[in-house]
Amino acid sequence: MGRQPCCDKVGLKKGPWTAEEDKRLINFILTNGQCCWRAVPKLAGLLRCGKSCRLRWTNYLRPDLKRGLLSEAEEKMVIELHSKLGNRWSKIASHLPGRTDNEIKNHWNTHIKKKLRRMGIDPLTHEPLIPSANDLLHQEQHQVGASADRREGNDKVSEEQGEEENITSAVDDAFCTDEVPMIQPHEMIVPCASTPSASFSISSSSSSSSSSSSSSCSSSCSSVKAQEIQPPCMEWPESVCLWGLDELNGWDFNYAQGDEQLGLDLFTQWQRTALDQETWKFELF
DNA sequence: AATACGCACAACCGCCGGGAA
DNA sequence: GTTCCCGGCGGTTGTGCGTAT
Structure with a gap:
């Protein structure tokens, strides 16, 4: 007996999430917390499968996410x-x-x-790319003499080698040792991630709330008054925009149009929820 | 200005492991 | 021990956007 699909996909929406869907999902999780994902879309009024909701939340909506390029x-x-x-x-x-x-x-x-x-x-x-273009060339020339009955297999091999050669020759063509120093992974210095001074904030419009270096949330969250939160031991050396969710900008968390207080309450609750979640894995550090 | 192309990232798919019944 | 469900994971695909032609 094959395993049943995670959900009945008929009539379910796929593709990019809309702001409205995000809103619904966040609103639901704020209210109910993370429970059975399978039930979430139904209860939240979303035409998505539970898996999709979970992924959207964990990969994009979770308030503890950093956005932007990796430092x-x-x-x-x-x-x-x-x-x-x-x-x-x-x-x-x-x-x-x-x-x-x-x-x-x-x-x-x-x-x-x-x-x-x-x-x-x-x-x-993570080893140096050993075979030089010359080596591969010799190897290929050697293979030309191979018997025809192995051709099929060789095709695959030379395809792979060809790919490798492409890479290598590309390296030969483009790579300049003056440009990029050779460095091994073990030589890389991994910074200690336990500087206590780092701060984390779910932005606010008050300019001083988060120092210029940390997690100031560009313009996108200006409508939300939020308190600064400082979880322990996070060091993010570069400025980080916590909320890349420009779409959220328009929400203001004004549920039911005009109920600003509810929106703020929910947002605050959301922040607390986020901080309470197990997603904080500081103990790993 | 229009089109083609490539890149970056969000989202989906299918499989797997753990746990409950 | 077996079956089923759920969440999680890694690979792959799709989409949108910026850049080149």
């Missing part, structure tokens, strides 16, 4: 952790509070992989 320190940490853990993104993410596995995975695939290759490091093994 250099975070990047180094990811590389270091990846060298030890491999593609176990959730494990890696657990060492970087405010970052999701999805975010790290994306960043790895789009930025770090290329960066490492440019540096002459194999992103899979």
Whole structure:
């Protein structure tokens, strides 16, 4: 007996979430907390499957998320952790509070992989890319003489090698040692993440609430008066926009139009909820 | 100005493991 | 021990946006 799908997909919406859907989901979780995800869409009035709701929440709506590019320190940490853990993104993410596995995975695939290759490091093994273009050329020439009955297999091999060669030659073409120093993952310095001075805030319009360096939330949260929250031991060396949710800007959490107090209450509650959640994994540090 | 292309990121898919019945 | 459900994970795809032509 095959496993049943997580939900009846008929009539369910897919694709990007709208501000209205986000609003509904947040509102529901504020009110009810994170419970059975399967029931969430129904109860929240969403035409989404529970899984989709969970992903949307964990990857995007969770208030403790950091937005924006990974800092250099975070990047180094990811590389270091990846060298030890491999593609176990959730494990890696657990060492970087405010970052999701999805975010790290994306960043790895789009930025770090290329960066490492440019540096002459194999992103899979974290070893130097050993075979030079010449080596691969010789190897290929050697293979030309191979018997035809192995052709199919060889095709695959040379395809792979070709890919590798492309990478290597690309490195040869583009890589300049003057430009990027060779560095091994173990040589990278991973900063201590326990500076107590760091602050975390779910922004406010008061300019002084969060010092210029930390988590000031651009213009997007200006309508919400929120208290500053300072969880322990977080160091984020670069300014971080906690809320990249520009769409939320228009909400003002004014539920039922005009009930500003309710909106504020909910927002405050949301902040508390967020801080109470187990997602804070500071103990890992 | 219009179109093509590439990149970055959000979202989906399918599988797996843990736990409850 | 078996079955089923749920949440989590990692890989892949889709979408939107910026840039180049």
